[in-house]
Amino acid sequence: MLEINRVKKVFLKGTVNERTALDNVSLTLKEGEFVAVIGGNGSGKSTLLNCISGVHFPDSGSIKLDGEDISFLPEYKRSKFIGRVFQDPLKGTAFDMSIEENLAIAWYKGRSRNLKPGLTRKDIEVFREKLARLDLGLENRMKDKAGLLSGGQRQALTLLMAIMVRPKLLLLDEHTAALDPSTAKKVLQLTRSFVKEEKIATLMVTHNMKDALEMCSRIVMMHEGRIVLDASGEEKENLTVDKLIEKFEERSGQTLDNDRMLLA
Numbered sequence: 001m002l003e004i005n006r007v008k009k010v011f012l013k014g015t016v017n018e019r020t021a022l023d024n025v026s027l028t029l030k031e032g033e034f035v036a037v038i039g040g041n042g043s044g045k046s047t048l049l050n051c052i053s054g055v056h057f058p059d060s061g062s063i064k065l066d067g068e069d070i071s072f073l074p075e076y077k078r079s080k081f082i083g084r085v086f087q088d089p090l091k092g093t094a095f096d097m098s099i100e101e102n103l104a105i106a107w108y109k110g111r112s113r114n115l116k117p118g119l120t121r122k123d124i125e126v127f128r129e130k131l132a133r134l135d136l137g138l139e140n141r142m143k144d145k146a147g148l149l150s151g152g153q154r155q156a157l158t159l160l161m162a163i164m165v166r167p168k169l170l171l172l173d174e175h176t177a178a179l180d181p182s183t184a185k186k187v188l189q190l191t192r193s194f195v196k197e198e199k200i201a202t203l204m205v206t207h208n209m210k211d212a213l214e215m216c217s218r219i220v221m222m223h224e225g226r227i228v229l230d231a232s233g234e235e236k237e238n239l240t241v242d243k244l245i246e247k248f249e250e251r252s253g254q255t256l257d258n259d260r261m262l263l264a
């Protein structure tokens with residue numbers, strides 16, 4: 001469903017700070033696949049997600065989704081069928097809008113809306129039902145502004161907004177990294193059940209190798225803009241955190257000292 005073919009992205013071309021963030025990356029995702037993307041700082045993980053979502057256009061190569069070449073499709077058009085959750089809980093929701101207004105934006109994105117002002121009673125019921133799934137009591141606070149929510153609550157809401165219209169693809173960029181451990185765990189559990197139930201093809205960037213191994217059916221490891229490991233099936237089932245570290249060191253020629261990847 002997603003076909004990334006030899007995508008290259010160079011930043012600050014022709015300057016002393018020139019940096020090849022993606023070096024001919026190719027990656028194909030199947031329907032419903034849940035893939036973890038791991039790798040050290042600056043290895044190109046966010047740039048890969050930014051090229052898929054249209055924040056950046058590739059310098060060369062192509063990105064296809066369900067056969068359609070979306071390499072140069074503007075970000076706002078892609079957002080109708082690609083859901084995203086970023087690291088920063090403040091990014092995904094509008095703080096001065098209520099929970100139900102935030103949900104309405106996500107709900108009506110990509111649909112032609114009848115121009116009646118306000119939400120219908122049916123909308124509210126659908127939202128309430130969906131919010132209840134988060135198990136955070138937000139279904140009783142629908143008129144509260146998103147700005148009143150904790151980081152974890154906002155991130156759970158953003159996740160719900162990203163998946164409620166069943167996107168073709170879900171992109172998660174360290175979406176639990178800014179949360180305290182117990183909240184992170186809760187949001188990860190929600191992620192896991194949403195992805196499983198809705199069968200949405202998902203790329204999840206994480207620094208936590210344990211989470212990656214536990215949750216995902218495939219592990220992609222990046223280093224200096226390249227994919228240095230792509231493990232699925234039996235190969236993935238046999239991986240452990242220690243083996244992943246070993247493979248990273250073997251394939252990057254670097255030790256993993258002091259890297260956030262070790263914070264598993």
Ligand SMILES: Nc1ncnc2c1ncn2[C@@H]1O[C@H](COP(=O)(O)OP(=O)(O)OP(=O)(O)O)[C@@H](O)[C@H]1O
Nearest residue numbers: 011012019021039040041042043044045046047048
């Ligand atoms: N907008 C930009 N302008 C210039 N350089 C950039 C830009 N975005 C990323 N880079 C550079 O591209 C490289 C890859 O960055 P990227 O953010 O994709 O890494 P990452 O794997 O997500 O790292 P982290 O784990 O720290 O989030 C880095 O060297 C980074 O400095």
Ligand SMILES: [Mg+2]
Nearest residue numbers: 045046047173
């Ligand atoms: Mg990043």
